[in-house]
Amino acid sequence: MGDLMAHDRMTESLDRNACAGSGAWSAFLRAHALVTRRVEADLLSAHRLSLVSFEVLERLADAPGHRLRMADLAELLVVSRSGVTRAVDRLERDELVTRERCDSDLRGTYAALTDRGMARLLAAAPTHQAGVQFYLLDPLGPGGDVAMATALGPVADRLATSGIAAKH
Amino acid sequence: MGDLMAHDRMTESLDRNACAGSGAWSAFLRAHALVTRRVEADLLSAHRLSLVSFEVLERLADAPGHRLRMADLAELLVVSRSGVTRAVDRLERDELVTRERCDSDLRGTYAALTDRGMARLLAAAPTHQAGVQFYLLDPLGPGGDVAMATALGPVADRLATSGIAAKH
DNA sequence: CAAGATTGACAACTCAATCTTC
DNA sequence: GAAGATTGAGTTGTCAATCTTG
Secondary structure (H helix, E strand, C coil): CHHHHHHHHHHHHHCCCCCCCCCCHHHHHHHHHHHHHHHHHHHHHHHCCCCCHHHHHHHHHHHHHHEEEEEHHHHHHHCHHHHHHHHHHHHHHHCCEEEEEECCCCCCCCEEEEEHHHHHHHHHHHHHHHHHHHHHHHHHCCCCCHHHHHHHHHHHHHHHCCCCCCCC | CCCCCCCCHHHHHHHCCCCCCHHHHHHHHHHHHHHHHHHHHHHHHHHCHHHHHHHHHHHHHHCCHHHEEEEHHHHHHHHHHHHHHHHHHHHHHHHEEEEEEEECCCEEEEECCCHHHHHHHHHHHHHHHHHHHHHHHHHHHCCHHHHHHHHHHHHHHHHHHCCCCCCC
16 A cells, blocks of 8 residues: 555656646546545445445435436436446345336336335445545535536536537 | 434435435536546547557656556556556557566566557547547636646545555 | 337456565 | 566446337
């Protein structure tokens, strides 16, 4: 963990002017990788839930009737439809979610939260919330969370309209 | 960090429609997923480079001697050491990178940029830059890039010190 | 034919174990 | 023994093709 030799090599090679390690893009990628890694590690060790699994449960709990159609879940989580199929497969194996048929459109399928799923979500939510607060929101400083949300809103709006594929 | 939220209160907040769909955390995850997806799609279709591969080439080009040790590369990219081994394997197959021995420490290995690697990077850089600008920086608005970089700097600093594993 | 969902084949990453060198 | 790097095993995600229903 404490790797002093590596740290020496790093400081030597970091050039603030032309380095790829500066700028909003690099900070964005780095912060995302570091924060999600920590939050997921905490969720896994304390509640055996991956970050994606937690987010599925969270979205279902927020939805009317505690259920969502697979395609809607895919858009909310920004993953492919097959990705949602696999994720719900895993959650169904653990009996945290069940599939229900959609009566109005027989092509559709609902992913619905079970009682066990809700209990698991409630148990894990404090861990998740604490991680987000500690790893991301606290370092942002006062008002940083609001600034982040308002700044990144337009980013998502611009890209979320046309599903997963697009061009410019 | 000690978040002692009671279960009944959490249930209330989860039932509120605004819980999972808004806030800095959700915007952060959504923006990252959407932007990296687009940037990588552009890089793949135009230059057959994944985002990770591009970033490896970029880091090597910025480094003194156009080379970096595997462990340093892992820290810069925020991936595991085995992840870097696999990524460099792929790049070496395409002859964009070569492995070199480290004379001062025979345990170490350098990943070094080849001429083909540099040419590929230079060809792909405009595509990458345009994607970052269009998908992320433009929606952020004027000054948004600087604000983002300064806001996320402390996030990375807080988490980057102890490698990949950590506790709080 | 278009849309929702799933499946198979495949790609990329992580962890734990291993090998070499310090 | 500790650190750098790699390997094997296992997990998770994507794309293309398929099946079913509108």
